[in-house]
Amino acid sequence: MDAMFFSTFSYLLLLTSLFHAASAHSDDQMKSPFEFLQHLQGCHKGNHTGGIRELKRYLEKFGYLNYNQSGHSTIHADDDDFDDLLEFAVKTYQLNYHLNVTGTLDPQTTSKMMRPRCGVADIINGTTRMGFGKKGRNLRGIGSFHTVSHYAFLEGSPRWPASNYHLTYGFLPGTPEAATAPVARAFATWTSVTLFTFSYVEDHEIANIQIGFARGDHGDGAHNSFDGPGGTLAHAFPPTSGLFHYDADEKWAVDPPSGSAAFNVETVALHEIGHLLGLGHSDVEGAIMYSSIAPGTTKGLHADDIQGIKALYNF
Numbered sequence: 001m002d003a004m005f006f007s008t009f010s011y012l013l014l015l016t017s018l019f020h021a022a023s024a025h026s027d028d029q030m031k032s033p034f035e036f037l038q039h040l041q042g043c044h045k046g047n048h049t050g051g052i053r054e055l056k057r058y059l060e061k062f063g064y065l066n067y068n069q070s071g072h073s074t075i076h077a078d079d080d081d082f083d084d085l086l087e088f089a090v091k092t093y094q095l096n097y098h099l100n101v102t103g104t105l106d107p108q109t110t111s112k113m114m115r116p117r118c119g120v121a122d123i124i125n126g127t128t129r130m131g132f133g134k135k136g137r138n139l140r141g142i143g144s145f146h147t148v149s150h151y152a153f154l155e156g157s158p159r160w161p162a163s164n165y166h167l168t169y170g171f172l173p174g175t176p177e178a179a180t181a182p183v184a185r186a187f188a189t190w191t192s193v194t195l196f197t198f199s200y201v202e203d204h205e206i207a208n209i210q211i212g213f214a215r216g217d218h219g220d221g222a223h224n225s226f227d228g229p230g231g232t233l234a235h236a237f238p239p240t241s242g243l244f245h246y247d248a249d250e251k252w253a254v255d256p257p258s259g260s261a262a263f264n265v266e267t268v269a270l271h272e273i274g275h276l277l278g279l280g281h282s283d284v285e286g287a288i289m290y291s292s293i294a295p296g297t298t299k300g301l302h303a304d305d306i307q308g309i310k311a312l313y314n315f
């Protein structure tokens, strides 16, 4: 059964990818949108080289950099200068991902940044750290930083109200049939560790949670655009918006074997449902709420995810 779904599903999505490639991305269809980072290896403060502007866009998108914050000059917001603010952002990224905090784009940092990942920002407003719940920390005293591995909440700790622990979900038109069972299993997994229950409704317009496949700029604002194959894989919005989108340009499969080039529909659903319930990214690599995932990887909930959801809802 699963094998059949796997092949039908891959076939369907391959068809849509090919169609898209023919219409839009004929040159660079297989190149990751994060590929530019490869050429920045070794860069540090003071460098001026093509691609640094893209690094700034990347770090802005994921919450590490904001030239518009009061008190900062925006002179270098859109150029290729590796300035102080960019160095600070790189250090914050390195701290969150347990890398050496050097401010230099060493090979470990670029390879971490190039991994396919969730489109939801790691940190919001530049002052909070991933993995510190809603408290937040800043970078003062980097040298003696005591690192605690931890789940996080989304900005402002949004939650579903206790009157709404039974949620309905529906699929947007065009969702491949084979994706519905793995998504249902992901909901069941969250039910097993929370007070939430989820039920499918045919009419997605009345559902609390709306799930679908979308590509490129799909109506969630330009900075939430998907980016073709690789790069960002999916995203979901905090309570109580209920929006969860897969990037239709990725290769998706039901139960892909290890080594497969396809991403696991159910594993990515588990992660995005975490956002729908109010969890942010965790700095624990084994947690489902870790920001990146390799193709052909199957993951379940980790103790860190369960502690996070229990803390958010006081279960």
Ligand SMILES: *[C@@H]1O[C@H](CO)[C@@H](O)[C@H](O)[C@H]1NC(C)=O
Residues within 6 Å of the ligand: 042, 043, 044, 046, 047, 048, 049
């Ligand atoms: C970065 O700057 C250093 C000097 O500080 C220089 O040696 C290096 O070639 C520069 N790298 C790039 C990619 O421009």
Ligand SMILES: *[C@@H]1O[C@H](CO)[C@@H](O)[C@H](O)[C@H]1NC(C)=O
Residues within 6 Å of the ligand: 060, 066, 068
């Ligand atoms: C910064 O501000 C400018 C002008 O106010 C705006 O066009 C730009 O989108 C802002 N950038 C971010 C990342 O908020």
Ligand SMILES: *[C@@H]1O[C@H](CO)[C@@H](O)[C@H](O)[C@H]1NC(C)=O
Residues within 6 Å of the ligand: 098, 099, 100, 108
């Ligand atoms: C940190 O730096 C040390 C010493 O240079 C190196 O051995 C280690 O591999 C680095 N770790 C990471 C995660 O980059």
Ligand SMILES: *[C@@H]1O[C@H](CO)[C@@H](O)[C@H](O)[C@H]1NC(C)=O
Residues within 6 Å of the ligand: 124, 125, 155, 156
């Ligand atoms: C960022 O912080 C400001 C005030 O510090 C707040 O008004 C704003 O809502 C925050 N942004 C988000 C996305 O939470």
Ligand SMILES: [Zn+2]
Residues within 6 Å of the ligand: 118, 119, 120, 271, 272, 275, 281, 291
């Ligand atoms: Zn995420």
Ligand SMILES: [Zn+2]
Residues within 6 Å of the ligand: 214, 218, 220, 224, 235, 244, 245
């Ligand atoms: Zn979207």
